Amino acid sequence: MKFTLQKTCAITGARAGLLETKHGIIETPVFMPVATKGSVRGIPWQTIHDLGAQIVLGNTYHLHIRPGEEIIEKAGGLHAWSKWPKPYLTDSGGFQVFSFARRGKAKIDDSGVTFKDDLAGNTHHIGPKESMQIQRALGADIVMAFDHCPPGNAEKAEVEIAVKRTQAWAEQCLEISLKPHQDLFLIVQGGRHEDLRQESLEGLISLNASGYALGGVSVGESREEVDKVVQSMSKYLPADKPRYLMGVGTPHDLKVAVSSGIDMFDCVLPTRLSRHGSYFAENGKVKSITQKAFTEDLETPLVSDCACSTCQTFSRAYLKHLFLRSELTVYYYLSVHNLHTLINFSKQMRQAILEDRFVQFIAEKNII
Ligand SMILES: [Zn+2]
Known part of the structure; x- marks a missing residue:
C-alpha cells in the first residue's frame, strides 16, 4: 500500500491524497459504505459502484460467525466471494465483541474476549491473534488491529486499562503475518481524556503501522465530545499515513473530520436511516x-x-406513500440518496482541497 499526500489546506489542515492498494486507487477524503455481511444492506453492487464508492467495509465478527472465514477464503477471499472487485477494509470484530461485554455477556482479559454468540449460543474467544487470523483469511486490503473499545461513559481507570491493552494487542497483531496485499491500521483509544489519547497515540506511532485510526468515538458521547476529540487528536497523527475516523457518518461529522485532517470514515447510517424513513436534508x-x-x-x-x-x-409525495405502505423499494431509494449525499460530499471536499478553496466551499455549503 502506498499513500501519497497530494495537498493540505494551509488554513484547516484538510487533506487530499491517494491510497494505492492491489484492488484499486482510493482518492481521499473517502466515505466507505458498510457491507456488514458482505453486502451493503439492500443495495446491489452495481449501484454501489455507480454511486462512486471506492472501498467498502466488511464486518469481521459477523463474517466469522456466519458463514465463517474458511468458506470465504476458499472462494478466494472477500473480493471474489462477494464479487466486489474494488478495495475492502475489515474491522477487527472488537466493536461487536465488546458490545457483548457491555451487556454482561462476555469476559475480557489480557488475551481477548470470550463470549457466547447471539445465534447458536456457542462460546467463542477473539483476541488479537484470532482477529488477525480471521482477517487474513477474509483477505481485505486494509485490516484493523484488535483494540479494547470501552463505552463512551467509562470511568477513566477503565479507559486507562483499555489504552494499555490496545498497545499490547497492537504489538501482538503486528507479529502475525498477513497476506502480501494486506496492510494493518492501528487504533488510538483514550475516550474523552486527552492525556490518555496522547499516551495511546505516542505508543502506537512508535510501532510505525501503515495507517492510523481514531477509535472509541461515537460510542455514546455527545456530538460536541466527538468533535472535540477529532479536532484535538487528528493533528498529532502522522502526516504521511492515512488517517481513519471510525464509525461516523453524518455530513456534519464528515465536515468536522475532513476539516481536522481525517482521510477516511465509515458508517451504517445511510442505509439504517432509510429503514426508518429518514434522509439527509440540504443542510445535512x-x-x-x-x-x-x-x-x-x-x-x-x-x-x-x-x-x-x-x-x-x-x-416527496410518492416516496412518503411508499414508506407508509412499507413498499420495499423505498429503502433502496432513500439509501441511494443518503449514500450519494456522503460519497458526493466527500468528493466535493476533495476537489475543493485540490483547488485551494476548501474554506470557501465549507462556508458556502452550510452543513450544520
Ligand atoms: Zn438525492
Whole structure:
C-alpha cells in the first residue's frame, strides 16, 4: 500500500491524497459504505459502484460467525466471494465483541474476549491473534488491529486499562503475518481524556503501522465530545499515513473530520436511516419522509439540488406513500440518496482541497 499526500489546506489542515492498494486507487477524503455481511444492506453492487464508492467495509465478527472465514477464503477471499472487485477494509470484530461485554455477556482479559454468540449460543474467544487470523483469511486490503473499545461513559481507570491493552494487542497483531496485499491500521483509544489519547497515540506511532485510526468515538458521547476529540487528536497523527475516523457518518461529522485532517470514515447510517424513513436534508440534517407537508408535494424532490437518481426521479409525495405502505423499494431509494449525499460530499471536499478553496466551499455549503 502506498499513500501519497497530494495537498493540505494551509488554513484547516484538510487533506487530499491517494491510497494505492492491489484492488484499486482510493482518492481521499473517502466515505466507505458498510457491507456488514458482505453486502451493503439492500443495495446491489452495481449501484454501489455507480454511486462512486471506492472501498467498502466488511464486518469481521459477523463474517466469522456466519458463514465463517474458511468458506470465504476458499472462494478466494472477500473480493471474489462477494464479487466486489474494488478495495475492502475489515474491522477487527472488537466493536461487536465488546458490545457483548457491555451487556454482561462476555469476559475480557489480557488475551481477548470470550463470549457466547447471539445465534447458536456457542462460546467463542477473539483476541488479537484470532482477529488477525480471521482477517487474513477474509483477505481485505486494509485490516484493523484488535483494540479494547470501552463505552463512551467509562470511568477513566477503565479507559486507562483499555489504552494499555490496545498497545499490547497492537504489538501482538503486528507479529502475525498477513497476506502480501494486506496492510494493518492501528487504533488510538483514550475516550474523552486527552492525556490518555496522547499516551495511546505516542505508543502506537512508535510501532510505525501503515495507517492510523481514531477509535472509541461515537460510542455514546455527545456530538460536541466527538468533535472535540477529532479536532484535538487528528493533528498529532502522522502526516504521511492515512488517517481513519471510525464509525461516523453524518455530513456534519464528515465536515468536522475532513476539516481536522481525517482521510477516511465509515458508517451504517445511510442505509439504517432509510429503514426508518429518514434522509439527509440540504443542510445535512436528518429529516423524516413522513412529514405532513410531503403528502401532497408532487413537485419537489427530497433535496432540490441533489443529483442522485432518487431525487432526479421521484417526488416527496410518492416516496412518503411508499414508506407508509412499507413498499420495499423505498429503502433502496432513500439509501441511494443518503449514500450519494456522503460519497458526493466527500468528493466535493476533495476537489475543493485540490483547488485551494476548501474554506470557501465549507462556508458556502452550510452543513450544520
Ligand atoms: Zn438525492
